[in-house]
Amino acid sequence: MEVTEGRVGDATTLRIVGRVDSSVSKILEQKVLEVVSRDSAIVVDLAEMNYVSSAGLRSFITLAKRAHSSNRTIALCGMREEVAEIFEISGLLDLFKIYDTVEAAVAALPR
Secondary structure, eight states: OEEEEEEETTEEEEEEEEEESTTTHHHHHHHHHHHHHHOSEEEEEEEEEEEEOHHHHHHHHHHHHHHHHTTOEEEEEOOOHHHHHHHHHTTOGGGSEEESSHHHHHHHSOO
8 A cells, every 4th residue: 555645725635555554554644644634625536545444444433433533524536346245235325535546635615
């Protein structure tokens, strides 16, 4: 797994590449907590994330909880069909706003 941080407009972007499983979920969770603690609008680009395990899903749950409790806006985008299926089965799609692209997610952020 690789996580790259960037900026698009007023949003911080996190681009996740590869597999998110128990061997890397703590790294993702640390990065997520760092970003949520300082930024109010976060877009997570999942276009190149091809797998997420239950340990990886826990990182996304942490992200949603922290964002909600801190009045942060979180959006996910570019979710592959196989990843979307895992999120759906786990009941996590309702925790996030989902968009097709980073640009669509940034454009939908509150101003």
